[in-house]
Amino acid sequence: MRPRLSVCSRCLARSRLFSTTAPQAEQRQNSFAPPQTGYARLTNRGLISITGIDSATFLQGLITQNMLVTNDPSKSIRHTGSYTAFLNSQGRVLNDAFIYPLPNSDGNDLEREWLVEVDKNEVPSLLKHLKKHKLRAKLKLRALEDGERTIWSSWKNHAEPRWAAYNLETDTASPFSTSSSIVGCIDSRAPGFGSRIITPGQEDLRSHLPDESQVAGSEVELGSYTVRRFLHGVAEGQTEITRESALPMECNMDMARGIDFRKGCYVGQELTIRTHHTGVVRKRILPVQLYTEDPPSESGPTYDPSAELPLPPSGSNINKAGGRRGRSAGKFLNGIGNIGLAQCRLEIMTDIALTSEGTQYTPGTEFKVSWTTETEQPAEVKLKAFVPSWTRDFISTGGARKPAPQATDGVRARGFVEQLEEEEAQRRTE
Numbered sequence: 001m002r003p004r005l006s007v008c009s010r011c012l013a014r015s016r017l018f019s020t021t022a023p024q025a026e027q028r029q030n031s032f033a034p035p036q037t038g039y040a041r042l043t044n045r046g047l048i049s050i051t052g053i054d055s056a057t058f059l060q061g062l063i064t065q066n067m068l069v070t071n072d073p074s075k076s077i078r079h080t081g082s083y084t085a086f087l088n089s090q091g092r093v094l095n096d097a098f099i100y101p102l103p104n105s106d107g108n109d110l111e112r113e114w115l116v117e118v119d120k121n122e123v124p125s126l127l128k129h130l131k132k133h134k135l136r137a138k139l140k141l142r143a144l145e146d147g148e149r150t151i152w153s154s155w156k157n158h159a160e161p162r163w164a165a166y167n168l169e170t171d172t173a174s175p176f177s178t179s180s181s182i183v184g185c186i187d188s189r190a191p192g193f194g195s196r197i198i199t200p201g202q203e204d205l206r207s208h209l210p211d212e213s214q215v216a217g218s219e220v221e222l223g224s225y226t227v228r229r230f231l232h233g234v235a236e237g238q239t240e241i242t243r244e245s246a247l248p249m250e251c252n253m254d255m256a257r258g259i260d261f262r263k264g265c266y267v268g269q270e271l272t273i274r275t276h277h278t279g280v281v282r283k284r285i286l287p288v289q290l291y292t293e294d295p296p297s298e299s300g301p302t303y304d305p306s307a308e309l310p311l312p313p314s315g316s317n318i319n320k321a322g323g324r325r326g327r328s329a330g331k332f333l334n335g336i337g338n339i340g341l342a343q344c345r346l347e348i349m350t351d352i353a354l355t356s357e358g359t360q361y362t363p364g365t366e367f368k369v370s371w372t373t374e375t376e377q378p379a380e381v382k383l384k385a386f387v388p389s390w391t392r393d394f395i396s397t398g399g400a401r402k403p404a405p406q407a408t409d410g411v412r413a414r415g416f417v418e419q420l421e422e423e424e425a426q427r428r429t430e
Contacts, residue, residue, distance in 0.1 A: 030305045030337040031223025038217035039154035039197075039205050040225035044237065046120035047149055047198070048127060051113040052139025059114060062086055062133060062267055064248060065099065066260035069169050077101075077112065079174075080167045081185030081196070083258040085248050086129065087268025091275075093246045095119065095126050096236060096253070098196050100183040103176070115144075115183065115198060117151055119237035133267070147202045153187065153225050154205070155194025156216045161186045163195070175214060182208055189256040190232040191390050223336065227303055230339045233287040233388050239314055240285070240333045240341055248272060249281045250343060255394045279398070280354050283330070284391065288342045288383045290335065295366065301386050307338035310379050312369040318342060318349070321366040321382060332369050332383070342385060349385045352395060 050059065056077045060067040065084035069076050081100035085093050098117040118126050123143050130141050154161075165172040167186045176182045184197040197215075199208045209215045233252070235241050241251050253259050254276070261276050275281065289301040290309050296302065318330040330344040346352045346359075349367060353359040370380045 030307070031221060031227055033303055033305060034155075034224045034228035034231075035217055035220060037156045038220045038224070039152050039215055040220050040222055041205075042151040042153055042225070043222060044120055045117050045151045046123040047144040047151065048116040048118070048123060048130070049113060049142045049144060050116060050130070050139055051142075052137070054137040055112065055114055055139045058134070058137045058139055059099070060264070060266065062130070063097070063099065064253065064259040064266065064268075064272065066263040068263075070260065070262065078169060080169060081183060082167070083185075083188050083253075083256050085251075085253055085258055086126065087248065087266075087272065088244055089267060090244075091247065091268040091271025092244045093241050093248055093251060093253075094129060094243060095122050095238065096241050096251070096258075097126075098185065100185060100196075100198055102183060103180060115149075117196070117198070119239075122238055122243070125243075148200075150199050150202055150205075152197040152199065152205050153194055154197055154215050155187075155192075155228070158192050160192055161195035162214060188258070189234045189252070190388070193232055193234065227336055227339070230287055230334075230336065230341055231301055231303060233285060233341065233386075233391065235285045235333065235341055242315070246343070247275060249275055250283045251285055252391070254281075254399060255391065281399075282347065282354060283343050283345055285333065285341055286344045286350070286385045286387060286391070288332075288335075288340050288344075288385050290338050290340060290381050290383045292381060295382070296384050301339050303337060303339050305337055309338055309381055310373075311335045311340070312371050312379075312381065316369045316371050318344070318367050318369055318383065321368040329367055330385075340383070342383065344385045346387075346395075350387050352387060352392065354395075 052058075056067045063084045063086055065082050067078060069078050079101055081098060084097050084099055086095045086097060088094055095118045100115045100117070102113040102115060104112050116126070127141060127143055134141070161184075163172070163175045163184070164186050166174050167188075176184070181200045182197065184195055186195050187193045197205065197209070199205060204219065205215055206219075229236060235251055248254070248259055249272070254261075259272065259276075261273065287301045289296045290307075290311070292309065312332045312335075314333055316332045317328040318332060319325050319328060327348075328345075329348040330342050333341040333343060335341070344350065347354055348360050351359055351361050351363075366382055367384070368380055368382045370378065373379050
C-alpha cells in the first residue's frame, strides 16, 4: 500500500516553537502542523548575487542544472529558476540550492543577474567555493544582506503552482512582469510541493502578491514548513544533506529534476554520470516516523505535535531492533516531534527490490536508533521508513534513465497550460 501523508487531528490545537540551531540536541521543540494552503518566510536560507557577462557560463561549469534551454539549437540562456546543487570534484554535494534569473529590463541576457539560494549558514563557504573557481571570469559575487530580499515557500496542497508550465521552458508567460523585482520557480522536489518566491525587502508576501490565485492561505511559522518538508521526504540544507558526504542521487536530486544528465562538463560530473548509468541507487532519503511502543500504520507518516520523543543526533546509525547489531540500515538526519528524515538502504528498510536478487526487507521488522545523551545516559527510539508514492513510481519506471524525457516534459507543459486555461474560464463565469 502506498503511504498517505497526513497530520494528527490534534495538530491545530497545540503548538510549540521550533528551533533550527541545535542539530545535536536531544529534543527539538515541536511546531504547528502545516495547513492545506499557506506560505512561510524561510529565514534559514540565504542569497548570493552573481552578476556579469560570464555569469551564466560560470554557473554552467559548477552546477548540476543546465543554464541553457534544453535542446535549443541557438543555445539560449534559460529564463526560469530551478532546483540544483553544487558538487565537489568527487561528486559529493557541497550545497543544495535554488537558482533564479532576475529580469533584465533591456533584454540583455548576457548581463543577467542570478540569485543563488542556499542554507544560510553555508553562504560564506559557498562564496569561498565560487571565488576559487572565478579565475578571470567577468562577474561579481556578493552575499545579500539580511532584509535586502526575503525567501518564501508557498503551497496549495495537491495543486501545481500557476507558473509550472513556464518553468518547463514553454512559451507560457511568467506570472511576473519583466519590470518586476519578484522572482520565483516551482519547487520540484515533490509533486505539488509548491513554489519558491523571492521578494524585495521584508514586507509580507501578501503586500506583493495579493491575488489568491498566486498565493493562497496565510503566513505560518518556519517550523510548519519544515514539518511539511519531512512529511514529503524533502531534505534541505547541510544539516540533512551532509556537506561533502552525500551523493546527489541519494538525496533524490534526480527525482527532483535538479540534475541535467545531458548537459556538458561540470565539477563532480564524472561520478554523477557513472552512478546514473549504473541505474542503481541503493540509498535514498525517506520520511520516517518515530515511536517507542506500537508501530505506526502502513498508510503513511502522521505528525503528532504533542509527541515528546527524544530525537537522535544527526548522523546516528539505524539498526534492526533485537538480535545482533549487524550492518547499518541507514542514518537518521533530522526530525521534529515524531517525524523526521533518514537516509535509508532501500533493500533493507523498504520492500523495494532494486535488482533481481530481491529485497532483504521482511514485513514486521523494526528498526531503532541508539545513542548516548550529553549526560552519558543511553537513549533509544524506534522508527519506520515510508516510501512516498512518487518515489516508488520514479524507481519502478526507471527514474531519470527512462527514454524521451523531453516528450514527458512537453506533455506536462501542455497539461499545465490546459489546466490554467480551464481555471481562467471558470473564474470568468463566476
